[in-house]
Amino acid sequence: MNSLLEHHHAPQLPELMMIDDECSSDHASVDSWMVGLALCAGNSSPSAPVPIASRARAQRMSPGSDLVDSLESTQTMLGASLRQDAAAAAHQQLLVEQSAMRFVPVADKPAAGRQFATTLTQQLQQQQQQLWAEPSSLDDDLYHSGFGAVAASQPRATSPLFRPPQEAGWQFQASPQLASTYDSGSSFSAATWDVPPATLPLHAPPPPHQLHAGISSLDIPYGYVAEFGAQAPLPCLLRRAVSDNVLDHSVHQQHHYDTGLLASVAEGGVGEDSVGSQGSEGDTVGGYQHAQHASQQPLGLPVSHSAPNVSLLGLERSNSTVRSQLHAAAGSRGGHSAASPRKLSLKLKSQRSRQPAGPRASASAALAHASHRPARLAARRSVVLAAATSSDDDEEYAPASESDMSEAEVSGVAGEVRRSGGGSPALRHESSTGKKKHNPWSLNETEALVEGVRLLGPSKWAEIKKLTVSGICSLLTNRSAVDLKDKWRNLTRVARLSKAVLKSRSHKSTSDIPLELLLTVKELMELAKVEAE
DNA sequence: GTTAGGG
DNA sequence: CCCTAAC
Structure with missing residues (x-):
């Protein structure tokens, strides 16, 4: 299990920063925050995630941070789930130190300061033009353009499925990896996040029941990131999908990442309406963002830079066309007059409403098994993201706990997939000889x-x-x-x-x-x- | 291996 | 849902 953490086995992780609330409470601090972010990013190896507990610490450590430190912190943060025992302690400590924080994956080489946003936006625009200008020229490189996600509060979804495009531009899927990483008893229990940090793309969607409730995370592979309300379109071959503001990366599944890192950030854009969660706690499998903006400027980039929102992330290819692309989706909600970015409060709740990160994590591993093509990826990612939860019992996905089931009702899926609570992986067709039992469509x-x-x-x-x-x-x-x-x-x-x-x-x-x-x-x-x- | 249709 | 013709 430890091997999962071994350097050479661990895919590169996004650099992560944790920023406390105050950082975003005003422009000035945000700016410096951005700078700090940039600094941090600039001084650290892309492959060395650098979790930072606070802005202050970020700046402190960025210049002289050495790899060891970085890795250590990283493990402390991301690998917490590996060490269940230590998790609790860490959790407590964190609760004390940070009542509100969030992750801010950082780009590997972001421009500094305020230019950050604009630069990224420009890059994005450029790339976008490219994409749309000559779709046929799309090559692997472009597909590796990256993805990102924004960590910001968002309404809870009440259904695992997104609503019609008219209503919601993006759909967010819960990321089992994330769930694993942050939910497995670590100090960053997914269930505690009103909004998730960024996630890596899911090449092979997890079994339904893995769409773990309690976390609503973005899963926007190959795309840009959307800030709340504002969003950028995703380059995609399937125009249809794009037009619906839905990304379909299935066509890219065979591609493989070597490093995955995302970055995302942003703030400010959190619209007033996206603050509260609407569903009951954890009843969400996926969250989506109502993005009226989407229809207004489907292909446009978020325009307002009034607030330093930026989300980006770069991905580098293995064959290293080192084309780490940055994607940004900045933009504050139109009409959001507040000059200062809104605070994001990702509270850490002590209660671990829905646990079984264990099974889930293992599921992540199982994911690798399940998917043939993306196996490698999945495996890899699961290593990183799933944070090596000693998933030995892979093979089949561990059945979700009953407690989950109830909630799963929301996602309907879980129940579907495995109604045989705890029992064998009996899939309804069983009955060796009998015909398929009538199972109505949910x-x-x-x-x-x-x-x-x-x-x-x-x-x-x-x-x-x-x-x-x-x-x-x-x-x-x-x-x-x-x-x-x-x-x-x-x-x-x-x-x-x-x-x-x-x-x-x-x-x-x-x-x-x-x-x-x-x-x-x-x-x-x-x-x-x-x-x- | 998929899809269209009738049963 | 099943079965099968037709791709």
Whole structure:
């Protein structure tokens, strides 16, 4: 297990900074914070994560920080989960020292100070132009452009699935890796974050039940990061996906990262509406951000730099075309008059509502098993992110605890995947000889299907099943392409019905399909119809 | 290996 | 859901 932490085995981690609330309480401090951030980043090896407990400390250590220190702190922070025993202590200590903090992954070579944001933005813009100008020229390098995520408070999601694009620009998926890293009894229990730190991309979405509740993290692979409200589009070959502000990186799955680091930050942009969480604690599997801005400037970059929001991250390739690209998504919410960035309060709560980071972490490892292509990646990442939780019992995902199950109801998935509490991995088809038992589509599955169709259109069942976006594939793992097709057929049949009929039908227990969903189905039907012409 | 359709 | 023809 320790081997996981071994230097050569550990993929590069994002540099992390932890910043206390005060840092962002006013412009001045933010600026210096930025500087500190830059300094820190500039002076440390990209491969040496440098967690910093505070700005002060950041600046203190940045100049002379040596690798050892960095690594040590890193382990203290990220590897905490490895040492369950030490975790508790660390946790306590942290609670005392920092009641509110957050991670701020740092770019490896950010410009200093305020220019930070603009520079990044420019870079982003440039790259974006490139991307859109000659999509055919997209090469691996570009795909390695990176990803990032913003750690900022956001509304809790009530469904593992995102809402229609009109409502939410981004969908955020819970990252099992993160959950593992931060939730496994470490001092940074995921469940304690109102908002998650950045996450590495998920090449292979985790099984549904791994969409651990309690953390809403961004999973924006190959993309830019969105600040609250503001967001930048993601370069993507699938225009369709882009237009929906949904990133589909499934096409890039085969690529592999050598170093993954993200950086993200930003502040300020936290809109007033994104502060409170809306769901009950931890009932969230994914959070999404309502980004009205999205539709307004789908491809635009966040404009306002009034607040130093920046998110970026660079990824370098192994074959080292050393093209560490930075992506930024800065921008404050329009209309957010407050000059000063809003405080982010990522509270550390002592209670560990939903634990089993253990199983989850192992799941991460299992993830490697599960996915063939991305195995390497997954493995790697799981090493890093999952923080080496002694996941020995990989193979199958450890069944989620019952307690989770209840919550899982939200994600519907969990229940789906494994209803055999604690028992064998009995997947409903069991019964050696018997035929498949009728297992009705859950709303989540249905939503996933609809979303899949939205992204790829009908008749792309096989592909839809692979969509990693918002865990679609996870939700649909138990459904065959034919199933999808059949279900879609049924959906369209129903959607075709007139409202009146629908209404009378609504009394029936079988029609648990939200009218809203049916309407979107209808839309998609027509859309497909039009396209067919 | 997938998809379209009828059963 | 199953089965199968047709890709």
